[in-house]
Amino acid sequence: MFKKILIANRGNIAVNIIRACREIGIDTVTVFSDVDKESIHVRYADKAYFLGKAKYQEDYTRKDRILQIAQEEKVDAIHPGFGFLAQSREFMSECKELGITVIGEEPDKLIEFMDKVRTKEIAKELKIPVVEGKVIESLEDLDSMKPPFLIKPIFGFAGRGMHYVENNSEKEKIYKMALKEAEFIYGDKSIYAEEYIKKAYLIEVCVVGNGKDYKCLPTIDSSLRRKFQKIISECPAEYIDLKIRKKIMDYAKKLAKKLEISNMGTFEFLVDGKKIYFLEFNSRLPVSYTVLEMLTGFNLIKEQINISAGNKMQVEEIALDKIKGNAFECRIHSEDYFNRFKPSTGVIENLIIPGGKDVRVEFDYFNGDEVSSYYDSQVARILVKALHRNEMINKIRWVLEGTKISGIPSTLPFIYNVVNTKLFESGKIVSDFITHIMRERRFKKVREKGYVA
Amino acid sequence: MNYKMIIDNRDKFKVYLKENADLNFSNEVKVNGKEHNVEFVNFDRHGNIRSVFIDNKYYDVEIEKGPDGIPENIVIDGQKYPVQFTRVGRDRFIVKQEARVKSGKIVALIPGKVINLMVKTGDQVNEGDLVLLLEAMKMENEIAAPRSGVVKQILVDENDNVEKGQVMVVIE
Numbered sequence: 001m002f003k004k005i006l007i008a009n010r011g012n013i014a015v016n017i018i019r020a021c022r023e024i025g026i027d028t029v030t031v032f033s034d035v036d037k038e039s040i041h042v043r044y045a046d047k048a049y050f051l052g053k054a055k056y057q058e059d060y061t062r063k064d065r066i067l068q069i070a071q072e073e074k075v076d077a078i079h080p081g082f083g084f085l086a087q088s089r090e091f092m093s094e095c096k097e098l099g100i101t102v103i104g105e106e107p108d109k110l111i112e113f114m115d116k117v118r119t120k121e122i123a124k125e126l127k128i129p130v131v132e133g134k135v136i137e138s139l140e141d142l143d144s145m146k147p148p149f150l151i152k153p154i155f156g157f158a159g160r161g162m163h164y165v166e167n168n169s170e171k172e173k174i175y176k177m178a179l180k181e182a183e184f185i186y187g188d189k190s191i192y193a194e195e196y197i198k199k200a201y202l203i204e205v206c207v208v209g210n211g212k213d214y215k216c217l218p219t220i221d222s223s224l225r226r227k228f229q230k231i232i233s234e235c236p237a238e239y240i241d242l243k244i245r246k247k248i249m250d251y252a253k254k255l256a257k258k259l260e261i262s263n264m265g266t267f268e269f270l271v272d273g274k275k276i277y278f279l280e281f282n283s284r285l286p287v288s289y290t291v292l293e294m295l296t297g298f299n300l301i302k303e304q305i306n307i308s309a310g311n312k313m314q315v316e317e318i319a320l321d322k323i324k325g326n327a328f329e330c331r332i333h334s335e336d337y338f339n340r341f342k343p344s345t346g347v348i349e350n351l352i353i354p355g356g357k358d359v360r361v362e363f364d365y366f367n368g369d370e371v372s373s374y375y376d377s378q379v380a381r382i383l384v385k386a387l388h389r390n391e392m393i394n395k396i397r398w399v400l401e402g403t404k405i406s407g408i409p410s411t412l413p414f415i416y417n418v419v420n421t422k423l424f425e426s427g428k429i430v431s432d433f434i435t436h437i438m439r440e441r442r443f444k445k446v447r448e449k450g451y452v453a
Numbered sequence: 454m455n456y457k458m459i460i461d462n463r464d465k466f467k468v469y470l471k472e473n474a475d476l477n478f479s480n481e482v483k484v485n486g487k488e489h490n491v492e493f494v495n496f497d498r499h500g501n502i503r504s505v506f507i508d509n510k511y512y513d514v515e516i517e518k519g520p521d522g523i524p525e526n527i528v529i530d531g532q533k534y535p536v537q538f539t540r541v542g543r544d545r546f547i548v549k550q551e552a553r554v555k556s557g558k559i560v561a562l563i564p565g566k567v568i569n570l571m572v573k574t575g576d577q578v579n580e581g582d583l584v585l586l587l588e589a590m591k592m593e594n595e596i597a598a599p600r601s602g603v604v605k606q607i608l609v610d611e612n613d614n615v616e617k618g619q620v621m622v623v624i625e
Contacts (some may be wrong), residue, residue, distance in 0.1 A: 055614055056614075160592070173571075177586070180569045180595060183570065194594055334590075342562065342563075343589055344563075345563060345564075345590075373564045374564075375591060376590055376591040377591075
């Protein structure tokens with residue numbers, strides 16, 4: 001097992017990696033930028049190194065400095081979490097050259113897997129239906145696409161740089177914008193266009209593998225998104241037909257086997273009625289891993305470290321019809337719900353979230369911490385679990401009723417409204433929920449001030 | 454925000470609550486200009502206030518709301534008082550917003566980085582047209598023209614870091 005790990009991330013994910021390390025008995029080294037000097041992950045780690053100023057991007061993507069620290073500290077491995085360096089091809093190759101293990105997929109494989117168009121081809125070879133897409137090299141390539149469609153960066157992740165094209169007249173403008181953004185965010189201009197399925201469930205499946213054995217974990221429904229960012233997730237989403245969910249897991253396992261994943265991979269599917277489409281594959285643990293942990297009781301980060309260290313897999317596959325319980329997760333962001341979800345910054349004055357059996361709370365900040373404009377706006381995640389789905393719904397309602405966040409405006413009232421809708425109760429929230437719900441009376445205030453999706 | 458409050462149909466009060474404050478933790482409350490220390494200590498399961506400390510004195514409170522959610526009666530220590538609660542003046546936020554629209558200045562409301570400038574000096578823009586993309590909080594924020602007009606000045610370049618309150622584009 002590893003003796004010392006460097007965590008090159010921030011916020012709640014960094015904290016959970018540190019927690020997993022401490023549980024196993026691994027020393028932790030972390031890094032921070034100027035705005036994060038009192039941040040929660042710095043307080044948890046055994047040792048922390050300063051990187052530079054967030055304003056000049058001298059932070060968690062500074063691979064030269066991070067690798068230097070890794071060598072000085074003689075760490076056995078680096079855990080990049082997700083985002084930042086986790087999907088940097090250069091970083092992966094450099095780590096490989098230096099002989100430092102990166103916790104997650106093998107660097108060579110990871111670079112291969114980042115190509116979203118390629119994984120689609122592989123899915124097609126396996127006779128798995130996919131959301132049709134094509135590589136776009138010039139504006140003319142878009143002529144064969146019938147609006148509405150999406151333009152996505154080929155090497156994209158975390159929902160950034162995605163664009164929705166509603167009609168032909170805006171095609172050119174959005175094409176140019178997408179190119180620029182892809183280069184700005186990912187340093188690579190390659191984009192592709194993909195057909196847009198308006199009303200569908202977005203289902204994620206996580207497969208754990210070591211190149212030989214593959215275990216498929218239960219389905220997660222993350223249909224509710226804003227600006228392509230997931231807001232709520234539910235596991236195992238029992239309102240979706242069991243046969244469909246079984247088939248999705250089947251597809252995911254087939255793909256994982258074919259790709260020979262060697263750590264953890266997340267497969268995304270769209271479900272429209274009885275039709276299933278493979279959407280994309282990301283070779284990392286699902287961003288909503290917490291809801292999966294809540295339901296199954298596994299520690300997925302520990303498992304990642306475990307597999308990377310070459311140890312035996314510990315997770316077990318549970319048949320979907322044998323799963324007991326329902327888990328729910330919501331993410332609270334520092335965005336002003338009453339003002340077109342304007343991103344907001346400030347000091348968190350008071351955070352109160354009730355506890356109780358099977359209630360899990362993951363903070364990105366403590367009381368008195370400042371939410372800055374340099375990093376993403378997630379403040380906390382709240383999770384609940386109950387045996388029956390109706391109990392789970394009651395539970396998340398009372399948990400949110402007793403939740404207070406003051407100092408910054410947040411999306412808490414929005415989520416509270418969502419979990420109180422009939423649509424949520426009946427499990428009918430699909431990807432167009434946000435446009436749909438704005439028509440309802442209690443969401444009036446948002447509608448009046450306008451809303452940019 | 455300022456409110457006018459009439460209790461028992463006769464006693465009138467001017468009430469001030471700090472803007473944007475979460476009502477449940479509003480620590481800045483002024484009544485007729487005098488500041489009071491208010492702490493809400495107890496809620497029922499629907500999130501309604503049950504008891505409150507005002508200037509370190511304890512009160513049992515129950516608020517009876519009308520169909521539109523506006524308080525109609527307040528029961529304090531068992532005694533019921535009918536109340537009328539009206540907002541005075543306009544939201545400062547909206548006033549500021551209107552002034553901004555009128556001036557035609559596009560100001561960064563949050564520090565960030567300009568990714569994409571979509572207009573050049575002399576361009577005709579309509580209200581709501583995309584002017585630029587600003588990266589902040591790991592998101593691309595679409596900044597639209599607050600009003601129709603001609604782009605008079607562009608004060609930033611792509612990849613520039615901007616501070617909160619910095620004027621980026623002027624539309625005339």
